[in-house]
Amino acid sequence: MSLTISPNSLSPPHLRSHALHHTLSQPHPMSTLLRHLNRNRLRFRSIISAAVRQDTAFWTPAPLSAVESAAESLFHISIDVSVSPDLVSSHTRAGQYLQLRLPDVEKPSFLAIASPPSFAAERGEFEFLVKSIAGSTAELLCGLRRGEVVELSQVMGRGFDIDRISPPDNYPTVLIFATGSGISPIRSLIESGFNADKRSDVRLYYGARNLQRMAYQDRFADWESSGVRIVPVLSQPDDSWTGERGYVQAAFARAKKISDPQSTGVVLCGQKQMAEEVTSILVVEGVSTEKILKNF
Incomplete structure (x- = not known):
């Protein structure tokens, strides 16, 4: 006949009592899971309610x-x-x-x-x-x-951070590139004023298929009087067109004329391929990417 003695049976009574109390006081795994699920459910409801309130406003x-x-x-x-x-x-x-x-x-x-x-x-x-x-x-x-x-919605985005190419004495050259409806935020920039008249070389390369698809032509005279030289670039002009032909990036590559890359600022908005190719040309010329401004 063998006798098995558990460690607890050899413990003093007050220790056995403490161990029993500790065991009974531990939460059941299922109840812990349920409490966790309830907390998450309440948190989820709170998030949804906040989203609904935010959407309403x-x-x-x-x-x-x-x-x-x-x-x-x-x-x-x-x-x-x-x-x-x-x-x-x-x-x-x-x-x-x-x-x-x-x-x-x-x-x-x-x-x-x-x-x-x-x-x-x-x-x-x-x-x-x-x-x-x-x-x-x-x-x-x-x-x-x-x-x-x-x-x-509320207005969003950082916009064009003109402070990065200011003051005008430090950045006398500003090259602006736009295609199609990308001229929209460029209009906002020009008409907001960025001291173009205090800079020696501000050029806007504006691309469109033809003159019929080029918006804001009625504003060109005002823009030029503010110090912005406009270079329209048409990809499919009629035979009477004597200005720049092809794409904006090609027109700029032909012209370049960046006197000092370190004092050149750039603003870009429009077709993705144009923006990428113009950026590549500028970086090769020595223009810092920190001075190439985009609104997205």
């Missing part, structure tokens, strides 16, 4: 004040934001953008603001240059009429 209804043709496939859109001071004040820098959505349309559209920040404060409007693309929210927007209501 995120969108501001605003009526269209103008829908006009700006060029072939491009439309000038003005939106009245005069009763939305928070929205107006969120536009602080040229190059910023927002989201716009239409009733019963699930997908919003990202639009760069074409008007300068001061315009909304003075006129109570945001202006946009919108390309009408078949099947897109932008196409539906361009088909609306004055007075119809859209919804706008």
Whole structure:
């Protein structure tokens, strides 16, 4: 006959009592799991509720004040934001953008603001240059009429950080590149003012298929009077065109004329391939990537 003695049976009574109490006080694994799930469920509900509240406050209804043709496939859109001071004040820098959505349309559209920040404060409007693309929210927007209501998000993005190419005495050369509707935030920059008249060489290379697709031609004279030399570049011009032909990056490669890369600033907006190729040319020439400004 054998006798098995457990370690606990040899322990003093007060230690055996403590061990029993410790065992009984430990939470059951299932109850721990349930509490964990409940906490996560409450946290998830809190996140969803916050998202719903944020979405409700995120969108501001605003009526269209103008829908006009700006060029072939491009439309000038003005939106009245005069009763939305928070929205107006969120536009602080040229190059910023927002989201716009239409009733019963699930997908919003990202639009760069074409008007300068001061315009909304003075006129109570945001202006946009919108390309009408078949099947897109932008196409539906361009088909609306004055007075119809859209919804706008708060203004987003860092915009063009002009402080990186200031003061003008240190950066007398500023090269600006835009294609198609990418001229929209460039208009905002030029009309916001960046001391172009105090710089010795400010050039805008603006690419489009032809003159019929080139917006803002009526503003060119004002832009040039502010110190910006405009170089239109047409990829498919008619026979009467005597200016630059082909693509913006090719036109710039032919011209270059960067007197001092260390004192050169650059602003880019438009077609991705153009931006990449222009950037490559500039970097080879010695321009710092820190001085190449983009709004995205």
